[in-house]
Amino acid sequence: MSSTPGLSYSSFHTYLECPLRWKYLYVDRLPETPRGYFSFGRVVHTVLEELLRPLVVPGPRRAGSTDSQRTLDEWQPKSRPLSGPAGMSREEMLALYDRSWTADGYTSAEEETRYRNLGRDLLLRFYDQLERERPQPVAVEEHLEARWDGIPIHGYIDRIDRVAGGGLEVVDYKTSRELSAADALESDQLSLYQVLVESNYTEPVQGLTLYHLRSLTPHRVPPRERASLTSLYDRLGTVSDGIRAQAYEPTPGRQCSRCDFRAICPEFRSVPSGDEARLKELVDRFDRLRSDEERIGTELRDTAAALHHAAEELGIHRLPGSRSVAVRRRDETWQYSLDGLRPELERLGLAGRVSTGRPEEVRRLVRDPTVDPELRRRVAGTGARRVTWYWDLERPDRDG
Ligand code: SF4
Structure with a gap:
């Protein structure tokens, strides 16, 4: 069995x-068709990274944490005088x-120009x-x-900021058209980043932000409570187990409309x-039999009801x-509404x-002599018998 995938x-x-789709992308490494909005997002992220990098003052890390940036001990301020808010002029x-x-x-020169102008405008306003x-990025x-x-x-975390008063804030840039605080509250991505940051830094995460670049709006929410991370952990565990078991079932849904692999996906193979x-x-025979089955089911229920009557x-x-x-037979079940x-129990x-x-569980309690008789009587009193009738056929030639 292969090791747990990261x-x-x-x-x-x-x-x-x-x-x-995961298998096509991560195991078979099939390429996806480039999309303009992904290219756009990448370029804007690259510029923001370079714009803010001179402001970075690394934060204290946990021993043994990944170390893809400088540590505080190694850090030296840039000797170049800052020519703008972050050492880079507008030009x-x-x-x-x-x-x-x-x-x-x-998809067209017009679309490219539209995105290019949007990016330029957005970056200037960000500047x-x-x-x-x-900000004070670490x-x-x-x-x-x-x-x-x-x-x-x-x-990859877009930005980790130092927060006034102590602690860290995770910032994820979004170039999408719409974004709300509800997105930040529900974002699994921010939850995962909180865990990553707290595992690598000694300071706690004090805030999680989805930063809407088009409107320069930070949708800032408090960090997740431990309990609320449990659901994400459970889902990560399920995914991790599925990948280890090589469970790669196609699961059609809305995502199929933007999936590049429809031509090879068994779900859409002709x-x-x-x-x-x-x-x-x-298929036609199956369709006919299914209709017959429904009709016969209805007839069977109606006939049994007439016999019962x-x-x-x-x-x-x-x-x-x-x-x-x-032959009419009966099934009897007991139900207790406790x-x-x-509260008393x-x-x-x-x-x-x-x-x-x-x-059987309730009856054991009702028979238990160590339990107060009055309480047992009341527990027993919540029981109600439910009788259901059904019909069997006895065939002399078949049943002897
Ligand atoms: S077309 Fe739909 S079902 Fe098939 S791989 Fe893509 S997302 Fe999955």
């Missing part, structure tokens, strides 16, 4: 959406933007904002790794022309037909004995 947020998210920033620009993935207020575009209770995780007629016939009316349980005898007694330390509410 999970980034995007790998985790891809597997959750469709394990087969230098725009020149870097132009050098970094790539036309990959845009102005930086002049008004400088890292930009930092790759962090950790083992989260046995599960290896990693990720029937070879030589098999078309044979399979069409099979007759049996009740006449007070008899055996109804002879020409080939067989219909909700009203739960809990107070007396007895709730655990009837936690599932199954009749």
Whole structure:
């Protein structure tokens, strides 16, 4: 069996959406069609990284943590005088933007121009904002790794800031059109980054931010409580186990419309022309039988109800037909509604004995002589009998 795979947020998210798509990307390493908005996001991230890197003052790290940036001991301030809010002038920033620009993935020259202008405008406004207020980053575009209770995780974090009053803030830039505080509250990506940062730095995370670049709005939320990280950990564990077991089932959904692998995905593979007629016939037969099954099911239920009605009316349980005898049988179950007694049972330390509410469990309590008789009587009183009737057929020739 292969070792537990290391999970980034995007790998985790891809597997959750469709394990087969994950295999195409991470095992088979099939390339995806470049898309303009991804190229755009990459270029903007590159420029922001270079713009803010001179402001970085590394923070104290845990012993043995990954160390992809300088440590505080090694750090020296830049000797070059700062010519802008972060040591880069507007013109230098725009020149870097132009050098970094790539036309990959845009569907037309108009689309590329639109994105290019958007990026330029967004960066200039970000620059102005930086002049008004400088963050105190301890890292930009930092790759962090950790083992989260046995599960290896990693990720590139756009920015980690020092917070006034102590602690760190995780900042993730978003170039998307829309973003809200609810996105920040629900973001698994931010949760994972919190774990990565706290595993690598000695200071706690005090804030999580999705930074909406188009509006320069930081959607800042408090760090996740330990308990709320449990759900993410469980899902990471499920994904990690699935990958180790090489469980790569196609899982169709909305993501298929933007999946590059539809042509090879079994979910969308078309029937070879030589098999078309044979399979069409099979599908039609299956369709017909399914309809018959539904019709027969309805007829069966109606007939059983009519027999039941007759049996009740006449007070008899055996109804002879020409080939067989219909025999009415009954199933009896008991149900106990203990909700009203739960507080009392809990107070007396007895709730655990009837936690599932199954009749045998409740009866054991009702028969227990060490339990107060009055309470046992009340527990027994919550029981109700449920009788269901069904019909069997006795065939003399078959049943002897
Ligand atoms: S087309 Fe849909 S089901 Fe097939 S691999 Fe892509 S996402 Fe998965």
